[in-house]
Amino acid sequence: MTKAAEIEMALVSKIYGKTTAVDAISLRIPAGSYCCLLGPSGCGKSSTLRMIAGHESVSIGDIRLGNNVVTDLPPARRGTAMMFQSYALFPHLDLVDNVAFSLKMAGVDRDTRRARALDMLRLMQMEAYADRRPAQLSGGQQQRVALARALITDPEALLLDEPLSALDPFLKIRMRAELKKLQKQLGITFVHVTHSQEEAMALADLVVVMNDGRIEQAASPRDVFERPASGFVARFMGDHNVIAGKAVSASNGLVTFEVPGGGTFTASGDPVPVGAVVDAAIRTDHVRIGDSKVRGLGFTGLVTNLEYRGATIKLTIEGAGIAEFTAIITDRAFYATPVAVGDAVPLHWDAGDAIVLGTLNS
DSSP states (O other), X not given: OXXXXXXXXXXXXXXXXXXXXXXXXXXXXXXXXXXXXXXXXXXXXXXXXXXXXXXXXXXXXXXXXXXXXXXXXXXGGTTEEEEOTTOOOOTTSOHHHHHHHHHHHTTOOHHHHHHHXXXXXXXXXXXXXTTOOGGGSOHHHHHHHXXXXXXXXXXXXXXXXSTTTTSOHHHHHHHHHHHHHHHHHHOOEEEEEESOHHHHHHHOSEEEEEETTEEEEEEOHHXXXXXXXXXXXXXXXXXXXXXXXXXXXXXXXXXXXXXXTSOEEEEEOXXXXXXXXXXXXXXXXXXXXXXXXXXXXXXXXXXXXXXXXXXXXXXXXXXXXXXXXXXXXXXXXXXXXXXXXXXXXEEEOOGGGEEETTTSXX
């Protein structure tokens, strides 16, 4: 199983009555990559996955898999396989017959399909459980069986709808490592729906952040984290403070803006008109305690909350017209100059750590 297909969506929409679930999205997923569709509930990511699979019709636009336009093809003729969130294993069948079921529907003889099913169970390290029923397995073992059943059709792309959501936190971490290893081993295209930022960052070559039926950003995990395309992406991915204000000047790659509460800040970005609305992002782990030597690269605020996290301390600060600002400080730096709730604390960051969202080319 070494074949893989590029997936391309061209101005694809999904409309239910008066509701637009997916709104004219265009996306190219490279062959052999691991793509995660990421976003909050109701953003359109599952509808997008189901349209790729053929389980939802496309209202407008086209979907191409490899060299074939598959927009109107049924799921069985697309070259894709889908693993559902519920796993949907048959409780009355043993694992071999569960995995072999699609081959049985295709008319493959019993000996051949069972031999291929055993091969798939061996790939998933589940051969020893071949004669068991799904109810006799753990959640992680059931997931492996569901994967084997999806992969037995030799697809060009595997589509996964929140496959880790039913697992406990420790098993999730182990299973996502196995998913990544499996994708690299098989070399086929994986498209994985999740609402977990951590999951997407750990797994994906391509992260597609969706909001309200549209794609906010499609890029590598590092680009999404380091250069969020919008305030929504920065807030949803977490680990960023987003400050909103109006530009008062722009020159030499820097934009100065004022927030409604009166604070003035500077961020790196392409020129914007005076008066334009500006969203700037500052990494929470790049904020430090202490006075800034440069105006606009810090402020003094009141500590409203402290959270001990072991290696780090999370500070929540209010000030300079910002209702909630977060700083993640190493435990060593924090305990060198400890502060308490209610203390006034000066904060600062470097010029390159504040960026105007949506203006800089990555």
